[in-house]
Amino acid sequence: MSFTIHGIGVSGGIAIGHAHLVSHTRLEVSHYDVPAAKLAEETARFDRAVNSVRTELEELRGSVPAGAPAEFGAFIDLHLMILGDTTLSVVPRAIIENERCNAEWALKIQTDELLQQFDAIEDSYLRERRTDVIQVAQRVMKALSGQPGYVPPPAGDSDRDLVLVAHDLSPADVVLFKQHQFASFVTDLGGATSHTAIVARSLNIPCIVALHHARQLVRENEIIIVDGSQGVIIIDPDPQVLAEYQLRQREFGLERQKLKRLRDTPARTLDGADIELHANIELPGDVALAVESGATGIGLFRTEFLFLNRPDLPGEDEQFEAYRKVMEEMGGRPVTIRTYDLGADKQIDDTARLAPNPALGLRAIRLCLTEPKRFVTQLRAMLRASNYGKMKILIPMLMNASEVDQALQLLDQAKQSLDAEGIAYDRNVPVGGMVEIPAAALALGLLTKRLDFLSVGTNDLIQYVLAIDRTDDTVAHLYDPLHPAVLMLLSHIFTTADKARIPVSVCGEMAGDVALTRLLLGLGLRQFSMHSAHLPDIKQRVLKTTLADTRPITKKMLRATDSAKLRGMLDKLNA
DSSP states (O other), rough: OOOEEEEEEOOEEEEEEEEEEEEEEEEEEOOOOOGGHHHHHHHHHHHHHHHHHHHHHHHHHHHTTTTTTTTHHHHHHHHHHHHHHHHTTHHHHHHHHHHOOHHHHHHEEEEHHHHHHTTTTOSHHHHTTHHHHHHHHHHHHHHHHTTOOOOOOTTEEEEETTTEEOOOOOHHHHHHHHTTTEEEEEEOOOOSSSHHHHHHHHHHEEEOOOSSSSSHHTTTTTEEEETTTTTTTEEOOHHHHHHHHHHHHHHHHHHHHHHHHHTOOOOBBTTTOOOOEEEEEEEGGGHHHHHHHHOSSEEEEOOOOGGGSSOOOOOOOHHHHHHHHHHHHTTSSSEEEEOOOOOOOOOTTEEEOOOOGGGGGSOHHHHHHHHHHHOOOOOOOOHHHHHGGGGEEOSSSSSSSSHHHHHHHHHHHHHHHHHHTTOOTTTTTTEEEEEEEHHHHTTHHHTTTTTTTTEEOHHHHHHHHHTTTTTOOGGGGGTTTTOHHHHHHHHHHHHHHHHHHHEEEOGGGGGGGGHHHHHHHHTTEEEEEEGGGHHHHHHHHTTTOOOOHHHHHHHHHOOOOOOHHHHHHHHHHOO
């Protein structure tokens, strides 16, 4: 019987194939006492499991094929880093000895403790890194129980399309499955910034996450249609539906081939307005895909990867090398580097801060200003790298003028220290701020007088405006970029920035949503920054747009108060 399941489409396109189910990765953990005389043997068993997983991951890293997306190797390196951290590889040994318990239970205790810390993080990208801790811990659990790390696809199916259906996937799983050329990934768990989503976008294959019960409802070898654009899977489709989607799939494939020809075409509207299309990157290895996709710059380089899953903080030289690499590889194109946006889980003076409400707690620039020495270290590394290209520095989560003034003072301090050491840097490096808090958007004039450019983080801005956590399944459906309040606020930001004659960009998910491109253009946006995979689609929409035609409809949308009418107007705008 045919039926559909709705989730979150994180990578567009259509895939049709036979379902291959991956077993649930969570293992039941038993608890039993270990006699004192056997504690050494139990800790040795734990060490052997850790070493076995380390060997497995190192072999996986070595098996990544040449030309594979950089995300593969980076994610496996991340898992190796987590595995090598004392909190996961050493602390359980102490728990075994102190509690006189089995290795599995000790690992569970420590993993649960780590996950509590990750749960306190507000930033969705960082919060979803808890999944990596779970996945590494589960690999060790499997090693302790003697189970294999993954279940391979059935033999003899290499010549047909397979759709991978799983409760969740780790980056290591994806690397292993890569050789089998899966047409699509669908998972019960995950979000827009999960590893599965990131890798799927890098591979340009359809992917849907947060399906909740797909793993239970789909049967092995069942025909399944994955519509990544609509976020829906169709199980056991009838012949008519199957034929329709096969036609759509062929048309989509032809369209993707045509889009590749636009790589070097300037993003210019039909009435001659030049639009800047930049890429968001998480890691230095993402630059290659950005350039290949035709990005004219990096609009957001997140630096949090340098600070994650390690017992110490990155030094200035380590940070400098990462920033310099990106600057050099971009070959003179502009690169906007954001100062670290870490959440309330940040370890300060070896004391974990678990805020009651991390969204309103100590994070981003607030955290930076409480630890000026660490902030200056990052600013020095950025300034040193500015000598290798065209850099901009972006400060996240600004709320008022005082925060801007303090940040600029610390930047001056970093410059003075470099001057004293005779180290070269760009003395006129532009400094911008992210508009993510409604207070900053409404009182934007306080920021425009002090900053060189603005970048709108629509993900957080919408969440704060609507008081909705889009990662919370119970309210995620209420997250609405077309809410009248959101549109009015965006219009205010663009208009105010234009009057102040400072550039403004959007680096949130709205920038990569082709359905919203003409709306943003009509509101006055001229610079977009998005995941590289979305660039060709956005460029095509820009090339087919006449700004003069968008403005009348956009003005009507700003006056509308009914969501249904707004969506009807959006359809007219995109017709």
